[in-house]
Amino acid sequence: MIEPKNIVGIAFINDNKLLIVKSAKSAKDNLFTLVGGSVEEGEDIVAGAIRECHEEVDYNLDIKESDLEFITSYVEPAASDPNLIIKMHIFLAHKKITDLPNCNPEIIEYKWYQIGDDENISSSIKEHFIPYAINHKLLKINK
Numbered sequence: 499m500i501e502p503k504n505i506v507g508i509a510f511i512n513d514n515k516l517l518i519v520k521s522a523k524s525a526k527d528n529l530f531t532l533v534g535g536s537v538e539e540g541e542d543i544v545a546g547a548i549r550e551c552h553e554e555v556d557y558n559l560d561i562k563e564s565d566l567e568f569i570t571s572y573v574e575p576a577a578s579d580p581n582l583i584i585k586m587h588i589f590l591a592h593k594k595i596t597d598l599p600n601c602n603p604e605i606i607e608y609k610w611y612q613i614g615d616d617e618n619i620s621s622s623i624k625e626h627f628i629p630y631a632i633n634h635k636l637l638k639i640n641k
Contacts, residue, residue, distance in 0.1 A: 502573050502585040506547040507532035507622050508566070510555070510591045511636055515610035516627075517595060518619060519554060522606055523578055530609065531577075531620040532588070532627065543587045551591065555599050565593045569630055577620055586622050590636070613639045 509532055510517040518530040533554045537546035544563050551561045569588040576582040598608040611617055613628060631637040 500583070502583040503576075504537035504543060504546070505534065505576075505584045505586050506537060506543055506550055507534035507586060507588045507627070508547050508551055508591050509533075509569070509588065509627055509631070510593070510595050511631070512594055512596055512610070514637055514640075515612050516623070516631070516637060517555075517598075518609050518611045518617065518623065519605050520607040520609075521554075521604055527577065528618050529577060529620055530607075530611065530617050530623070532622060537587075544589075547587070547589050551593075554602075554605050555595060559593065559595075561591065561593050565591055567592060570626060572626065574621065586626070588622060588627055588630075613637055 517533060519533055520530050534550045537543055544566060547566055548561055551559055567590040569590055571585060571587045573583060573585050576584045601607065609617065611619065628637065632639065
């Protein structure tokens, strides 16, 4: 059996809003995801999450292992390729970002998302992170 590909997603929350990104990869499905991506060979999931934060949010972001809280892992087909099985690992970042990062070749759009906004969000956000965030009072539903 082929091992699932390890993927990390990092949730940044500020003022009841979740930072979501549209990557060059997810844009073909017009899909917003969490900051994150593939864990590289030789990395553990925490090192991959820290690297992805630096690459996708800010190379100068001083984020350490102690800034990341592991939330959950699960296995599912990749949104971008249903034939690829991934193991998604979601972290909550305890580092605040107040301004949207600048776009780069990998990330073509950043947005602050509030529950109920009309955006096409990934299953990792919709089915896994948002229920956790509501249950743990990290995000609340806007009336």
